[in-house]
Amino acid sequence: MEETNSDFTIRYMAKEDIDQILLIEQCSFPAPWTARSFLSELQNKFARYFVLIDQERLFGYAGMWLFAGESHITTIAVHPDYRSQKYGRLLMKLLIDCSIDYGADTMILEVRESNTPAIRLYSSLGFRKIGIRKNYYLETHEDAIVMLCSLKQDKKEEEDDEHAHQGGS
Ligand SMILES: CC(C)(COP(=O)(O)OP(=O)(O)OC[C@H]1O[C@@H](n2cnc3c(N)ncnc32)[C@H](O)[C@@H]1OP(=O)(O)O)[C@@H](O)C(=O)NCCC(=O)NCCS
Secondary structure, eight states: OEEEOSSOEEEEOOGGGHHHHHHHHHTTOSSOOOHHHHHHHHTOTTEEEEEEEOSSOEEEEEEEEEETTEEEEEEEEEOGGGTTSSHHHHHHHHHHHHHHHHTOSEEEEEEETTOHHHHHHHHHTTOEEEEEEEEEETTTTEEEEEEEEEOHHHHHHHHHHHHHHHHHO
16 A cells, blocks of 8 residues: 655555654653564554655654454554644544445544543544543553544445445446
């Protein structure tokens, strides 16, 4: 999978990306993942990880696990210099499209209760709060908000479109 336009490229994450990803991790998360965490994710057959790259550098990434009809978002980050330019939304839409293609009915994620930018992003895409995981982030003793997005409506609209096209041909 690779999509390019004049400004950036989106493709699957590769081992060679990890050094650049770790720099973004350091300035994005209180408990950054290590190289080993990413290497292990790249070997996980249930995982899909994507990166965003421009002429200068890798500036964003996101990933998820796809299994049992569900998609579980594991990470998303955009380099601070590139934030508030809709790249986070672009990465989320990519994960949503990929989950629909896989046939997932729902998407689920955990987010720090203090992470307003991320919560707003997810809410604007149809995720809603379904619970709290107490003390989920051990290093800060913060609770996680669990958010879920149902993809059934999207799937139904796709099926309706397909039937409409078939009916019209
Ligand atoms: C969360 C994150 C990925 C958003 O990426 P981004 O590229 O800056 O976001 P976008 O420009 O696509 O913004 C999409 C929406 O997110 C919300 N948002 C983004 N930045 C925001 C901010 N600083 N304050 C409030 N809402 C914000 C808004 O709803 C925005 O929609 P709008 O522009 O129509 O108002 C980015 O802030 C990031 O990398 N944070 C550090 C890592 C992280 O916390 N990841 C989430 C872990 S659960």
